[in-house]
Amino acid sequence: MGTERRPRSRFYDGRPYAATLDRLLGRLHQLVADNVEPTGRVLDVGCGTGDLPRRLAPKADEVVGIELSPAMVDFGKERLAESPLPGVSFVLGDVTEVFADLPEDHFDLATMVLVLHEMPTEAHLPVLGEVARVARQVLCVDFRAPMPWNLAGIRNRFFEIAAGIEHYRAFRAFQCAGGVPGVAREAGLVYELLRPVDAKTMEMGFVRRAI
Numbered sequence: 001m002g003t004e005r006r007p008r009s010r011f012y013d014g015r016p017y018a019a020t021l022d023r024l025l026g027r028l029h030q031l032v033a034d035n036v037e038p039t040g041r042v043l044d045v046g047c048g049t050g051d052l053p054r055r056l057a058p059k060a061d062e063v064v065g066i067e068l069s070p071a072m073v074d075f076g077k078e079r080l081a082e083s084p085l086p087g088v089s090f091v092l093g094d095v096t097e098v099f100a101d102l103p104e105d106h107f108d109l110a111t112m113v114l115v116l117h118e119m120p121t122e123a124h125l126p127v128l129g130e131v132a133r134v135a136r137q138v139l140c141v142d143f144r145a146p147m148p149w150n151l152a153g154i155r156n157r158f159f160e161i162a163a164g165i166e167h168y169r170a171f172r173a174f175q176c177a178g179g180v181p182g183v184a185r186e187a188g189l190v191y192e193l194l195r196p197v198d199a200k201t202m203e204m205g206f207v208r209r210a211i
Contacts (some may be wrong), residue, residue: 001189007068007092010164011151014071015099018049025114028197029055032113032141035194039108045095045113045131050076053088056111062087064107096130103134110135114202116183117142117160117174118167124174124183128207132189138207140195143171145179152199180205 012020033055034043040061044053047065049072056063067073067090076090091098097105110131116124131138147153160171177183184191186208194204 004200006094007070009071013069014049014075017072018051018075020050022049026051028141028202030169031197032056032111032139032204035139036109041109043099043107043110043131043135044111045112045127046118047076047090048072050079050088050090052113053090054079054085057085057088060087060108064089064091064186066091066093066098068092068094084105096126096141099130099134105136106133107135110138110171111140112138113141115137115142116140116180117171119174120170121173121177124177125187128183128189132187132207132209136208139194139204140180140207141202141204142180143174143202144196144201145175145177145182147201148183148197148199149173150201152201156198156201179203180207 001159029052032052036056036059038059042056042060042063044056044063044065047053047067049066053063053065053156065076070092073090073092081089112131116128119127128138160168178185180203181191188210190208190210191207194206196203
């Protein structure tokens, strides 16, 4: 996601992403899907090429993926045309704008997998706040803060650097913000840790509005 919070594609989005990073993230996406109970409507924020929405399809009546990259959305739609999945759809745009007219709790669940750490700091609160508004609960997976310096942590930092200076700066700012728990706390939301992931370099947890 870019600093403008407007649709744009990176050089590796779409088919190159599907051929490389989707393969690396497949196990993580499946882990997320395995932790989702059968439900009605699911929103996947930062859906990429649509790999996670496809894995969530058997668990939900409707899965909507939203993404800022036109190349990602186009690839996801092309794959749906080749292998249709009833109830799965993709939307291009900023989640803080696209669903502004929806009521609270329109979605039973939202998922955000390695999304917040890519955003500029100023987008953290409005994005997480809006997702927590339109969904009853948000299942987040992202890097721990601080992330340990084990082999998985070194690998993850390498990928963050390889994605470009803007991407790495966002990652560093996310670490300074305290990761998902820190962002949730600043947004006035409740964070519940579910489990550590990827040699404890990531964590999976639920974000909800305070009662």
